[in-house]
Amino acid sequence: MKRMLLGRLAALVPTVLLASFVVFMLIQLAPGDPSITLAGENATAERIEEIRRSLGLDRSLIEQYLTWLSHAVRGDLGKSIITQESIAAAIGRTLPITLQLVFGALVVAIVFGVIAGVASARRADTATDAVIASVSSAGAAMPSFWLGLVLVSIFALGLDWLPATGFVSLAADPVRALRHLVLPSVALGAVGAAEIARQLRGVLIEILASDYIRTLRAKGLSESRIVWIHALRGAAVPLVTIIGLQVSRLLGATVVVEAVFGIQGIGTLVVSAANNRDYYVVEGVVVVMALIVILVNFAVDVSYRISDPRIR
Amino acid sequence: MTGLLQDGAMPAGPLLSVDALCVQFDLPGAKATLKAVDGVSFEIGRGEIFGLIGESGSGKSSVARAIMRLAPIAAGAITLAGTRLDQLQGRELRRHRRRVQMVFQDSSDSLDPRMTVRQAIAEPLRMQDAPPADAGGLVASLIQRVGLDESHLDRKPHTLSGGQKQRVNIARALALSPELLVCDEAVSALDVSVQAGIINLLLSLQQELGISVLFISHDLGVVAHLADRVGVMYLGRLAEVASAEALTSRPRHPYTEALLAAEPEPRPSTHRAARPPLIAGEVPSAANPPSGCRFRTRCRYVRERCAAEQPPLRPVDGGGLVACHFAEELVLEGRRA
Amino acid sequence: MMAERPALVVRNLEVSFLTVDGEVQAVRDVSFEVGRGEIVGLVGESGSGKSATALAIMGLLPVVSSRVRGSAMVSGVDMLALSPRQLARVRGRDMGMIFQEPMSALDPLFRIGDQIAETVRAHQRVSRRAAAARAVEILGEVGIPDAASRSRAYPHQLSGGMRQRVMIAMALVSEPAVLIADEPTTALDVTVQAQILGLLRRLSRDHGTAVVLITHDLGVVAETCSRIHVMYSGEIVEACGVDEALLAPEHPYTSALIQCIPRAGRHRQPLHSIPRRRGSSPDVRPSGCRFLPRCAHAAEICKAPQPLLDLGDRAVRCVRHDQLALPGAVERVPQ
Amino acid sequence: EAGGEIKVGVTLAPTSFDPIVGTSGGDAMSLYPLYDRLINFDPETLAPAPGLATAWTYTEPQVLTLTLREGVTFQDGTPFDAAAVKFNLDRAISLPKSTVKTDLGGINSVEVVSPREVKINLNKPDAALVLTLADRAGMMVSPAAVEKWGDAYGQHPVGTGPFNFVEYAPGDRMVVAKNANYWQKDQPSLDRITFRYFTDQQTATNALKARETDLQLNVPAADVAPLKAVSDLDVVSRASLLTEGCYFNFSREPFSNVVARQAIASAIDRQALSNLLTFGLAVPTSQVFPNGYWATDANLANPFPFDAAKAKALLAEAGHPNGLEIKGIAFQGTSEVRKAQIIQEQLKAVGVNMTLDVTDIPTAAKSFFTDKTYDMICSSWSGRPDPSQTAESLFSPKSFFNAGGYLAPGMDVALSEASSAQDPSKRAAAFGKVSALNQQYVIWLPLLSQPNNTAIYKNIHGLVPNFYGKIDVSFLSRD
């Protein structure tokens, strides 16, 4: 098992490399140039050229990529061209913020999604089911930033229950952190909750109609034990798959939602870096995000093996 | 060459001969391979129905699929009227495929749900290098041949019953006028009365068209009813080959005896000798078969030699072939009566 | 045998399903009883309502899309009158059930020992440890070698026969009065089938369990059961002792069913095959004898509704039963 | 009551805490609490006022002498003296990354005369230098800190200002704490200021409404009315140097032709623009400077007021009787894009079809000013402390912002007059001439004079708005 896991981890390396290469090419192919930004408002063409040279941007793309890569594998993601901040530090500063957001959103998505999914599967084709289906369809149909706007105007500005903007680290002050986390988590997590509810409903209906559930009923188990212990365990593999996909979606979606809530996470970092053509920041952030997604997928894979003894 | 058929009208020699066939599968994950079929040899004469019986996992389907060139052949030869089927490739293989056709167990899975019955039966015809001029007429006659009528031609498979679907499968297999028809558990999924209808159909087709049939089933009753000769498979090897009559009345292999004893018979208790099951346990894993005689772990006559030495399939007096060291010594019971 | 109260008494069971095409009756007027230690066979072709009958008795039919009427008394309690909650309590305790596919019928994600122990704890207040011990004990009883270590196996690690033994162990662990076995051996090899049927016979005898054995295989019934109930199109058409049915069937369907099976000594002879029904729809059922469209002995009188005629030790749903001399499983000496 | 903390909402995060490295005009608001400038300006007139330099005189036309304030130390204890000033100015001129090199281009050398006196030798007379020192070039950083941190100075700023740098979470917030040794008596009043930076304008407004900030700088016109409606909240509006206007590409047809530019000038309805863009808050103008400013000539009439018919006629005269296709570009940002769309629509009405690309500011600026691949960009001019800086930037053919290096007849004379005259009234007259020439030749097309709006809760006192439009929050106090 351990050997197999290590082998699978090693197989991820080419994916990561390819990912880093794709991003590197993409951002460098994009028009624009960080030297323009650096040169300031009224710079001459010569000045810009000089900066380009000093940044090494005049070399071939492959050469630049290999240089970047040789540093990156040693853990050195370089410095921001624009702010001179170490990119590792910038990611270290913003990533926890975004991850806390993603975590909050996941909690919302899983808790609401699983409850709704189970409820509608148990009452398939009843009014409850219909109501849940409608609400979750609506949840999945709303752009998360719009939901964010609406939530802020109701719960922060209107009712004044929760803060409208900002971020507090859970480690620093859990209570305030949670208050700040609620609205963005709901805005981000709603789509995930809807998705989980929808998919879980389908999976559970199938499982609840399966032979082994019939056996459990024939054994005289209580319905709640059947649903929450056996059926849900059976749904674990698809459920974990959906959750894994949600992580990737959420990492992206924070880009938009962070702006609405004035949170300086990794999404904001990457968007402003992209605007400034701060190549190495974009590269660093996207590679880290890709790495997270790849690791999450790996974890999902591993959890299949844990949750289903048939997969070895 | 002493063929089993004495009739001089037929060309000499068997239609199909399978010689020392091995079929291997790579097991996913582990680096091991699984010998699903391990050195099986038999012949099917022209116009003969050859039955193959054995428990689940004994390699019956693998033999059939190897003959159809659908399973990987690791070793051995498959010769159809002088052509080495196992060595054909590409276009050549496609040309020869029509000579052997198959009826699969799962009648609905082997029909494309999107094709009408007409399209399904016509498909093999279209695939030929020179499609027959009157394909439409041929399809109509085929559907009637299998006991359905032309109104069924424009139906989709899901509107047909299991028996009807199996009839369509048979019609499609016959479309290319094959020399050999392979039926892998073709009636096992059907109700007895439906099964009876299909068996009758196969019998009449075989008699009228004179084609040879490889008939695979796990139901000894059905095989014995239908086949001229029967091969009994156990864990990838043939345990015994004999005429249906000899096999049931006088089995020569302990495994055959056990199968006969386990066969539930719909007879009143007054007409049936109650016998305890002669066999315990289940078929060992094909990935890790016992040494020597593969049946020895479940055999009630087992001796030391069985573990050490693999018994070859050899002729015994009475005309059959048996793979048992002690076939001559053992006195085995046939069908309970 | 009749002195004792039967373990299971089913009276006038009716099952219908709500489908796209409206309400379809799958089981009609089914009554039978099974005594302690008795094995009763329920046979019939696919779709004849065997499983529907079994599931109705167990209360396992989908609540939304099915309707069940009639009564099924187990130890004096009518199963069909219980609330879902009460039903859950008696299921597994007073009645057990085993199914055709031992692979899909076991939860693939739980160890078999735990699945059995869970059943124990659902009905008895015992410790986890005691339940686990009981699981090992019953696994040994159904013939699983090395039960203690095998109880930690997952279903996929067992062979088909072993799984079916586990299913039986699970159904019998609370020593129910009634066991319903719905095609328990159909998916198994004949050699294993013989073992499982032997096991069922032994357990029924030793524990006095009343068994309803559902199968489409007359051979299995012949070897295992004392009585047989032949179902056709949702109705019981003939009910009698097994030997009587095989020797001298009185309903044309029973006879036809017997004739379909290949038999020794008739090599290559055409088999009897029940003719196809004329009307193609299964739902347009004749108001008279349901077998009429396929019956070789149909007469005008068969178009009238057919009651189940009680002939003492036998019941037949055929008005012409005494006019016909139907062939059985063995050549009969003409009377 | 002195003390307390305020939270300030800003939409422009600082690009650097090293004043001469930063690239954005918005940096100033974050830098003011940390740094004093050599020269201050009068908030009303933008006339120079004493800062770290208590006096400034042109001892010769090309020598500016500064007298420095006594008793000032940097926050790290380094004394503030003439050596420090020389250090700062030399650094601003020589540091490769310096963005004020051009502004200080006139400086030849800096001499320490005495600890309290510095002499700045110029290449040529430069009236703008004094007020240049009122901006980022005049912000004094501690030489010891620069020594200590080197390239990383930007992360560890030390000035002489009223507040010490505490921390900065990039793009999110900056915290500064009271400088107890500040040279100005009893100042500052606040203990602490937190700047919160918002990328999204509505988010900033929401934070203010939710009282997560106490005041918000640079409130956009759209939010003025809604914020005014919030009780406890004041919106302070003040005319500023920020002027909306359009730049032309003189290097190619059609705008190498002055008549075509005049046609564009006539095509734009400034009042309509103000109504849509700023909900009527901005004041239509045809000069680069706002009304009431000393360099503005109140008597100058616009020769090309809005007149669609005339615009069409001018277009025809310029050789485009059947209308005109031009390539426009706009900076990213709500207001910029809206402005561009309004002008696009107004131009359409006279037969000028403008395509519109939108990109980030540096890229768009390079495309327009350096590569000259577009015909027109409508943006704004944020103003400079000294009007000469503005005039040179917009009208001098050598300026970056003069795409194509266009020189209007007589403009060179007017410009040098404006920058070299010592007498303010003479300078004012020279600027009048510059403006008149600009109106006539439509070099930079002024459209609206924007007020600067600050929203502030009523319990915060001491807000001093200014013409420059960059608010210093250091000396506020709260109840």
Add this chain to the structure above:
Amino acid sequence: MSGGGVLRNWLLSDGRSRLAASFLLAVAILAIAAPLVARYSPTAQNAMPFTGISWDHWLGTDDLGRDVWARLVYGARASLLAAFIAVGIAVGIGVPIGLVAGFRGGWVDAVLMRIVDTFLSFPGIILAIAITAVLGSGLMNAMVAVGIVFSPSIARLMRGQVLVTRERGYVEAAVSFGSPSWWIVVRHIVPNAIQPVVIQATFMLGLAVLAEASLSFVGLGVQYPNPSFGVMLRSAAQFTSLNPGGVYPPGLAIALLVLAFNALGDSLRDVLSPATSTRRRIGRRANRRPAPNPEPNGASPRDN
């Protein structure tokens, strides 16, 4: 019938998908007939900003005094077109890749899937932003980017389907009577494998509408001054203080469009997959028509 029953019937009956289909049809007609129904040019700044609802401006005006109804109608055009382009590209790229990978297997499969995995490992919107940066702004470019971003999941889905279909009995049967590979692919594998892809593509139409909104929100994919739902929502979002109601017309338009595509996808799935459809239909029928009403000559699963 209980109140719950009525609600359930309304929501779960085919009416839901019928409603969705009618809604989409209506939107499509509005979009096509935009010049006829809009009353104003979508770019004309012919009123004060935020006039509110009036007879002249049914949905009021936006921040530039443009008629919101006109922009909504023209925006539907852009958004629908954008969705179809994105999904078309996703299907156009994904299906062939999945088909080749699944059918050829071996190293071809390994290489293609590694590439697909790579693209799947980027958060979608980030990748879309990067691609849009390369292609340049503008709605069409953005939707090409979205299409590229969507294509790997289509490829994966298709591959999985092909792998399953390849093992089906009818494919084996086709091999056994000598059909060439191209025939098997075209005639058996594609038609039988494509169904989930079609369903997924329907859901993707909704996702594409959402993606358009998100990209517009970060300022990409906008073609000034022409409207799309995303552009409208973005600009309305900039003025929530002044005109809080402004986000509703485009926001609801997006939500309804997505809802409609999802409902369509759901019902498509129900119709196409027998397992859920019968269940759902039985439940419904049970409530609506208790009396048996056998259909004549219904196909039977039994015979002989």
